[in-house]
Amino acid sequence: MAHLCWLRRDLRLHDHAALAHSLAEETTLVFVFDRHILDRLADADDRRITFIYQSLVEVETELRKRGSSLVVLYGRPEDEIPKLAARLRVSKVFWNRDYEPYAKDRDAKVERKLRSQNIEAQDFKDSVFFEAAEVTKNDSGIYKVFTPYKNKWLEKLSEQDHRIPEHKCDLRNLRKFSNTESILEADWYEAIGFRPNPPLLSGGTKAGRKRLKSFVDRLEDYESARNFPARPGTSSLSVYLRFGNLSVRDLLRTGLQNPSPGAKVWVSEIIWRDFYQMILDTHPYVEKGSFKxxxxxxxxxxxxxxxxxxxxxxxxxxxxxxxxxxxxxxxxxxxxxxxxxxxxxxxxxxxxxxxxxxxxxxxxxxxxxxxxxxxxxxxxxxxxxxxxxxxxxxxxxxxxxxxxxxxxxxxxxxxxxxxxxxxxxxxxxxxxxxxxxxxxxxxxxxxxxxxxxxxxxxxxxx
Ligand SMILES: Cc1cc2nc3c(=O)[nH]c(=O)nc-3n(C[C@H](O)[C@H](O)[C@H](O)COP(=O)(O)OP(=O)(O)OC[C@H]3O[C@@H](n4cnc5c(N)ncnc54)[C@H](O)[C@@H]3O)c2cc1C
Structure with a gap:
């Protein structure tokens, strides 16, 4: 029994729901540069490609230290993932849920193809702390106003004694690769039609952790400092959440372990993130039209x-x-x-x-x-x-x-x-x-x- 874990907007090897479950058996990790997304990017110097690349190099370096490697593909996930799964003869493919309309459609297609090959697919909650169905009104209705949503969200957190679970990833069960040559050393940018353009914030978990650590000293002042663009009043961690170099639980743990009025407001901002993910998940028409x-x-x-x-x-x-x-x-x-x-x-x-x-x-x-x-x-x-x-x-x-x-x-x-x-x-x-x-x-x-x-x-x- 072998597993495949598909990384998407969760480019890390810790506190990762899909990876933690996948590692119950020997696991190969894969990332696909998705042509459906890349073909729509107009700028060959798009910094996000470099950010992703830097994140993947970090993941791959960690995997290679353990005799494993990262499979990096370029194409359409609905073709590439089932093909790889068949080639590796895995029994199951794991990934974390994504609530964007395109991603939901893509994942459904991948799942259908895998099923037709008798391969199971399993997805997990990971990128948000609470999903839409977990924070609802007492009559199961969906919140449309933030403050009552936030209150219910906090109530749910207190029901679990303010514990922020961690999805521990035991990396001993990674598939070993005899080929030690890094696929990312080849000229990847050119192959996918982009040029390197390093952003001010470097990609990767190490860079994200460093930023999070330095923000702890400023957390207390967040409420008063956060509105002044000339001051370093906010965390600048959004990109690390976006690409999943850090988990949302990493941030929440930091906020809850360092209580102060500033930390309370900061945690509220992270709840806004869950709120908008919930709105997009439950009202996908907002992608094109007004909520009202x-x-x-x-x-x-x-x-x-x-x-x-x-x-x-x-x-x-x-x-x-x-x-x-x-x-x-x-x-x-x-x-x-x-x-x-x-x-x-x-x-x-x-x-x-x-x-x-x-x-x-x-x-x-x-x-x-x-x-x-x-x-x-x-x-x-x-x-x-x-x-x-x-x-x-x-x-x-x-x-x-x-x-x-x-x-x-x-x-x-x-x-x-x-x-x-x-x-x-x-x-x-x-x-x-x-x-x-x-x-x-x-x-x-x-x-x-x-x-x-x-x-x-x-x-x-x-
Ligand atoms: C017009 C507009 C467009 C925006 N576009 C994006 C976007 O594309 N991506 C994005 O991550 N945020 C977006 N935001 C929200 C917010 O501006 C950024 O999350 C924030 O500036 C990121 O900086 P930070 O990491 O220093 O945030 P901090 O103040 O340190 O907050 C911590 C985290 O909470 C989350 N957060 C904070 N404020 C919001 C908010 N209003 N809505 C949702 N999540 C929030 C972010 O993940 C952020 O990293 C947008 C806001 C507006 C008004």
């Missing part, structure tokens, strides 16, 4: 020229431009800035939130369909538990409040470096090198309220 369907009636009059200026960080609104330039150059953006730029695109430039969502999906190192979609629908008011449509972030006051000395703006919009701490939030064309605002905030704020009136009318009619 009446919001799909809105006609966004924003122009392509304004969208382009937003993408390039050339809107004449310094905090927005600084955030977008930072995203373009690093693949990273602070949460406060994601809220400001998303609100600005939809409610001031009046551009459809889906265009912004797509742009973030191309650029963010930590891009995650559930969290990104949830964040955009929250910002554009079309989502569950979203901010009301008439709440419109003022980019000037947000800038004054959360980047008071303009430190973040100066870093990314060097044209404004010489302005004083007051002017830097409102350069208004005073600096010839920087564009004047492409729209009037006040006028477009009023246009936005008008634009959303179709929603109000349909709500009034109901």
């Amino acid at each position: 369907p009446e919001y799909d009636k809105i006609k966004y009059p924003g122009t392509s020229a304004h969208f382009k200026a937003w993408c390039q960080g050339m809107t004449g609104f310094p905090i927005v431009d600084a955030a977008m330039r930072c995203l373009n150059q690093t693949g990273m953006m602070h949460n406060r800035l994601r809220m400001i730029t998303a609100s600005f695109l939809t409610k001031i430039l009046l551009v459809d939130w889906r265009r912004g969502e797509q742009y973030f999906a191309q650029k963010l190192l930590d891009f995650d369909l559930a969290a990104n979609n949830g964040g955009w629908q929250w910002s554009s008011s079309s989502g569950c538990d979203a901010q009301p449509y008439f709440r419109i972030f003022n980019p000037y006051s947000q800038s004054e409040k959360f980047d008071p000395s303009g430190e973040f703006i100066r870093l990314w919009v060097p044209e404004l470096q010489d302005l004083n701490n007051k002017q830097i939030h409102h350069p208004d064309g005073k600096n010839g090198k920087y564009p004047p605002p492409i729209v009037s905030y006040q006028i477009n704020r009023m246009r936005c309220l008008q634009m959303y009136s179709v929603v109000k009318k349909s709500a009034d009619a109901n």
Whole structure:
């Protein structure tokens, strides 16, 4: 009896539900560079490919120390996994569940093919702490508002005495490979049509653990520091969760073992992650449309020229431009800035939130369909538990409040470096090198309220 464990968004060898179970028998590990996903990536320098590559090299190095190796394939998983399973004559294939519509469809196809070959497939909860069916209302209904969801989530945690289980992986049962040549030493990037482009945060569990360890000292101050993009107030661990170099349980354990008001707020943010995964799992239509369907009636009059200026960080609104330039150059953006730029695109430039969502999906190192979609629908008011449509972030006051000395703006919009701490939030064309605002905030704020009136009318009619 031999097993195959298929790694996907869980690139680690510890606290891994599928791997822990698979290792009950001799196990081979495989990763597939999925053409369905890669073929849609427009940028040959996409940093996420390098992040994945770095993570795989780390996994493979650990496996080779134990006389084993990692099988790395390129193709369509529904072809590659059943083919490999047959070649290795395994009796079972293990993987961790993924709640994205594409992934659910892919996994169902792989499972069907395996069954037709008399090979079993088994999947596990791993990437979230609680799945949709575990945190429901008393009448089994699905929560659409975060706070009661969070309360129930915490209640479930206390029912298990706040214990965070660990899926221990006993690596002694790995399949031995006589061939010690690493498949990743060959020119993988070229073979799959990409070029190496190392991100600021390196991929791998070691790098993730180091970041988590350094964050523990700042955890206590999280609540007060987390809104200021110029400060290292947040953990920057989202990418390690996205690709599973760390488990969600690694983070929760850290949060619970270091109790403080800051840790409590941080754990809440991790619960938001479960919340959006639950929403995507139970309402897959949100991938394409508004959670609240009446919001799909809105006609966004924003122009392509304004969208382009937003993408390039050339809107004449310094905090927005600084955030977008930072995203373009690093693949990273602070949460406060994601809220400001998303609100600005939809409610001031009046551009459809889906265009912004797509742009973030191309650029963010930590891009995650559930969290990104949830964040955009929250910002554009079309989502569950979203901010009301008439709440419109003022980019000037947000800038004054959360980047008071303009430190973040100066870093990314060097044209404004010489302005004083007051002017830097409102350069208004005073600096010839920087564009004047492409729209009037006040006028477009009023246009936005008008634009959303179709929603109000349909709500009034109901
Ligand atoms: C428009 C918009 C788009 C977003 N797109 C993404 C995305 O593609 N991927 C992504 O991981 N997050 C996304 N977020 C959520 C949030 O901005 C990031 O998770 C956060 O900035 C990551 O930084 P951190 O690791 O330092 O977070 P911390 O503040 O240290 O939080 C710890 C962890 O909690 C989770 N988390 C925090 N806030 C949220 C949130 N609002 N929703 C869901 N999970 C959260 C993340 O996994 C994060 O790593 C988006 C938010 C908005 C408003």
